[in-house]
Amino acid sequence: MTSKPEDDASQSASRQPKASEHQDNCRCQHNPPGTNYYVSAIEDRRYVLLAGPFDNHPEACNWVERARDQACRVDPRAWFYAYGTTAMKPQYLKPGILNDQLGLGGER
Numbered sequence: 001m002t003s004k005p006e007d008d009a010s011q012s013a014s015r016q017p018k019a020s021e022h023q024d025n026c027r028c029q030h031n032p033p034g035t036n037y038y039v040s041a042i043e044d045r046r047y048v049l050l051a052g053p054f055d056n057h058p059e060a061c062n063w064v065e066r067a068r069d070q071a072c073r074v075d076p077r078a079w080f081y082a083y084g085t086t087a088m089k090p091q092y093l094k095p096g097i098l099n100d101q102l103g104l105g106g107e108r
């Protein structure tokens with residue numbers, strides 16, 4: 001059973017947005033056209049791109065929880081990683097390491 005904190009007024013001021021929630025005032029709106037988005041995990045100081053590339057940031061946000069669940073399935077230590085999204089230059093198109101397992105495929 002998972003429980004989510006209620007969005008009452010006292011909490012909403014200090015509440016941190018989850019990585020899987022796209023924000024209306026997100027900085028991604030300022031990224032150049034063609035920017036690619038990935039679900040990323042930080043393991044110690046190492047960046048791992050789990051899923052992507054996605055055409056837009058909201059889509060990458062939608063995949064954060066699924067990518068995290070899958071990462072934890074294949075690696076118990078993955079619970080301790082930090083998950084989020086990251087923007088990459090248009091030239092960077094390497095598939096995320098979990099793409100196959102998430103049914104995303106390597107190519108678009």
Ligand SMILES: [Zn+2]
Nearest residue numbers: 026028057058
């Ligand atoms: Zn965004």
